[in-house]
Amino acid sequence: MGKQFVSMSHQHIEFIEQQQLFFVATAAAQGKVNVSPKGMDSFRVLNSQQVLWLNLTGSGNETAAHVQQLPRMTVMFCAFQGKPLILRLYGQATAIHRADEAWQDYISMFPAQAGARQIFLLEIEMVQGSCGLSVPFFDFVGPRDELSSWAEKQGERGIEQYWAKKNQRSLDGVATHIVDLSKPAT
Template sequence: MGKQFSAMIPAHIEFIAQQQMFFVATAAATGRVNTSPKGMDSFRVLNQHQVLWLNFTGSGNETAAHVSQDPRMTIMFCAFEGKPVILRLYGKAQAIHRADQGWKEHIGLFPNLDGARQLYLLDIDMVQSSCGMAVPFFDYVAPREELSKWALKQGDDGIQKYWAKKNQHSLDGVETNILARSKIAD
């Protein structure tokens, strides 16, 4: 049976710290709903009402487009080992791009990883836990290194070119503001 909370409790924060991946869901008022798996060392709990995650360069940029039109976001964690648990964080998110004031304030919370694209700050208005008894067991082996290696090989100029080609619009044609708000400083 699911339980709802107005904020994260210590048990939720401890559960999050043990997870190797999470899922992010966003949607604009119309068009496609997006769900993306996330990994790497990219998630921070700021307090019981706020979390921050670092988004890396990918083949699309749906989250940025959706949040620019509708800030609703759901983040889901699920246990692949141990006790069956699903934890969802619901709230309103804001994208923080490299040229935004909040970038310098928050980027230091993460290791320096090539390919960093945006930060997302989620103000949580509801937390829901549920059993997750149908989620299968999986063994964690190691993080994937391909994205970091690719981004390092591209360099800042190559990443900017990739963003220009692949990350400026969502699948539904919504602007992501990636170039206007993410000029990489020398």
């Protein structure tokens, strides 16, 4: 049976800082549920009740669409090495876009990354730890660099064009607000 907490403990934060992979789950009131694996150096703990993660350009933009309709989000970590543990962070998320004033407050916390499209701030309402006894062992070999290489080759203008073409709407047709289409891409 899982144990529930109102905030992250020091042990939870240490566990998170050791992880190379996390999963993000969101859903609007209607439509598809989205679960996305995330990696790279894209997660930050601000304090025991707030975390940030940097969302990079991908083939879809479901999380942004969902959060703007219904801000609930679950972030999950699981131990692939050492003592078994599944750690879930439940809360309310805010999508911070590049044009938002708060973007400048947070982007410097991450390494420069071509294709950075949103930062999500999660206000944690509950933390749950569970056993993870059936999660298999895996060894971390290293990060993939294909996404970074692709984004760098596109350049900023190419990334904005990709967002306008591929990231404006969710699978259910909900606007993501990734770019203002009334302005030409720069």
